[in-house]
Amino acid sequence: MSITSCTTCQQSMWNIEHEHRAIQELVAQRGQYRNGYEEGRQLLLAYILGKQPNSDALKKAGYLLYNCSGYEGGMQDPLVWEFIPKCYRNKISLHWNGIGGWSHK
Secondary structure, three states: OOHHHOHHHHHHHHHHHHHHHHHHHHHHHHOOOOOHHHHHHHHHHHHHHOOOOOHHHHHHHHHHHHHHHHHHHHHOOHHHHHOOOHHHHHHHHHHHOOOOOOOOO
């Protein structure tokens, strides 16, 4: 059973794709990311969608979120996690271990 075959992930993919596309359109209109928070969210969503399969992008997303908005305002922001299916949270936590105050348990 692959990660993308869990029911929660399948139900969430539409929301993730929609949010990813919305950020992509905003960036295209402006010609750049507004800040590291936006870029970090985009990388995270792209990773889940398989558009950025490199796990280095996942770690970079954590650094961007932390550097832009800190631990609580970026990495733990509810908007970041709202679109992340539970079946991906452990993997994200593992890759973010050691960034700022993040500790994988």
